[in-house]
Amino acid sequence: MGEERKGEYIDEHVIIRYGVFEVNPAKMTKWVRQAVVSEEYRWYIIRQRREYLRWMHDLFARKVLKITETE
Amino acid sequence: MPTAHTYKPWYKTPWKDDWIPDEVAVIDCYTTFACRHKFCREVCPVYQVTGNESYTSYGFHTALLAVKRGYERLSNLGDTFTYCLQCGACQLRCPDTLFAGDFYRVPKTTNLLVTKTRSEIIRLGFKFKGSDDILKAINKVVEDFETGRMPLVDWAKDLDIPREGEVILFYDYFMATQMTNVLRLWAKILKTAGVKFGIIENPRPTLLYELDYLGEKGVKLVKENIDALQKAGAKTVVVADPHVYVSLTQDYPRFIGSDLPFDTVFITDFVWKLIKEGRLTPKKSVNKKVTYHDPCMLNKVSGIWESPRNILKSIPGLQFIDEDHVTQWYYCCGHGASEVGSFKIMHEDISYQIGLRRLRRVVELGVDTLVVACPHCNQQFNEVKLKAKIDIEIRDISEILAESLDIK
Numbered sequence: 121m122g123e124e125r126k127g128e129y130i131d132e133h134v135i136i137r138y139g140v141f142e143v144n145p146a147k148m149t150k151w152v153r154q155a156v157v158s159e160e161y162r163w164y165i166i167r168q169r170r171e172y173l174r175w176m177h178d179l180f181a182r183k184v185l186k187i188t189e190t191e
Numbered sequence: 192m193p194t195a196h197t198y199k200p201w202y203k204t205p206w207k208d209d210w211i212p213d214e215v216a217v218i219d220c221y222t223t224f225a226c227r228h229k230f231c232r233e234v235c236p237v238y239q240v241t242g243n244e245s246y247t248s249y250g251f252h253t254a255l256l257a258v259k260r261g262y263e264r265l266s267n268l269g270d271t272f273t274y275c276l277q278c279g280a281c282q283l284r285c286p287d288t289l290f291a292g293d294f295y296r297v298p299k300t301t302n303l304l305v306t307k308t309r310s311e312i313i314r315l316g317f318k319f320k321g322s323d324d325i326l327k328a329i330n331k332v333v334e335d336f337e338t339g340r341m342p343l344v345d346w347a348k349d350l351d352i353p354r355e356g357e358v359i360l361f362y363d364y365f366m367a368t369q370m371t372n373v374l375r376l377w378a379k380i381l382k383t384a385g386v387k388f389g390i391i392e393n394p395r396p397t398l399l400y401e402l403d404y405l406g407e408k409g410v411k412l413v414k415e416n417i418d419a420l421q422k423a424g425a426k427t428v429v430v431a432d433p434h435v436y437v438s439l440t441q442d443y444p445r446f447i448g449s450d451l452p453f454d455t456v457f458i459t460d461f462v463w464k465l466i467k468e469g470r471l472t473p474k475k476s477v478n479k480k481v482t483y484h485d486p487c488m489l490n491k492v493s494g495i496w497e498s499p500r501n502i503l504k505s506i507p508g509l510q511f512i513d514e515d516h517v518t519q520w521y522y523c524c525g526h527g528a529s530e531v532g533s534f535k536i537m538h539e540d541i542s543y544q545i546g547l548r549r550l551r552r553v554v555e556l557g558v559d560t561l562v563v564a565c566p567h568c569n570q571q572f573n574e575v576k577l578k579a580k581i582d583i584e585i586r587d588i589s590e591i592l593a594e595s596l597d598i599k
Contacts, residue, residue, distance in 0.1 A: 142293065148295065152218055152295075153200050155198060156196075156445075157197045157298065158197065160195035161195040162296070164494045167494055168283060169293075171516070
């Protein structure tokens with residue numbers, strides 16, 4: 121469902137598609153079958169993760185420390 | 192055309208009273224049972240009110256694991272599975288979805304698991320709390336539709352809207368019968384922007400996840416709706432009810448096994464685009480202090496949260512106290528993902544407590560108006576407000592925008 125661009129293989133386990141890492145689907149057939157996940161749903165997850173991490177940062181990081189300049 | 196949806200291959204396998212498929216037990220249930228994060232628990236509106244872990248995603252998956260191991264039977268679990276709003280918070284917050292869902296493509300799908308469990312209990316002839324009343328309500332909706340007793344297009348009588356077009360404003364019985372004012376305002380807003388749009392004569396009830404309870408009859412309704420929209424020439428379907436939006440974008444592709452032959456857009460996304468293009472300009476000042484409630488079906492399930500905020504920010508005079516959408520993963524109005532108010536039928540008091548908790552948070556923000564973008568949230572908050580005697584105005588976003596556009 122939906123158009124899906126072919127991924128570029130990083131190694132035999134991981135591919136990269138639209139700049140995002142993804143397990144090689146061939147590895148997910150014996151023990152754990154993958155769900156039907158549309159490309160849009162995948163992007164929904166990616167967007168929500170970014171939002172969540174930003175929210176966590178805003179919530180807990182009152183001050184962002186700089187890397188010390190002197191040893 | 193592609194939509195944002197997911198479902199598991201096991202979804203179509205029939206279950207037995209003492210048997211569930213291995214894939215459900217191993218992939219979904221065991222991984223949740225063995226998990227120590229419990230983020231699903233912290234984010235669950237039902238848990239926040241009841242404090243009972245059995246009523247969380249963790250509890251549901253563990254209960255099904257017990258069926259698999261022979262310690263429990265499906266027929267005894269019905270009541271446990273009634274304690275779910277299907278708001279989607281747990282399945283999104285679960286690290287299986289949020290941090291690994293795109294990598295492994297095995298995201299948590301608790302909403303569908305609860306739907307599947309409830310519908311299998313019904314299919315096997317067992318009952319759960321309120322199941323008879325819920326089925327009665329659903330069957331009445333379908334019967335009223337089939338016998339033509341529903342005034343589905345009466346709201347548009349004087350608006351001169353054609354019954355075809357590349358853009359179709361789609362709704363179902365709930366808005367057409369219980370939120371006609373909101374539907375009329377959206378139609379008038381689209382007309383003001385010069386959008387050429389139509390409606391269809393007999394939109395079938397969409398019924399969200401509960402369409403599954405109807406079996407083949409449900410699939411028939413799905414196909415009829417798609418056929419009617421295609422015959423009307425729809426290329427873009429604009430939806431004003433978040434529950435209908437989720438039906439079209441996530442449930443319908445599951446039912447028919449392919450993407451829909453048209454794009455589905457939520458009304459706030461569509462209208463915000465019109466504002467950005469300059470086809471609509473909110474000019475009149477609206478002097479209110481408001482906050483916005485993210486409907487679960489939009490924010491948590493569909494990831495739509497920007498456009499309603501952008502619309503509110505574009506209205507002059509409006510003092511908008513924004514509570515961010517990730518914080519609102521924890522909130523719910525208490526209505527639940529149902530067209531017929533199933534959660535209220537099953538657990539009226541918990542539904543009220545969840546709504547009250549949300550309204551108290553709104554009062555803490557010191558606003559005079561709560562803006563919603565969902566007719567079900569609107570109905571629920573109005574009921575809770577009256578019962579709890581909370582002095583706050585509940586307005587749909589279309590009402591605020593129409594006021595600024597001077598549309599009556």
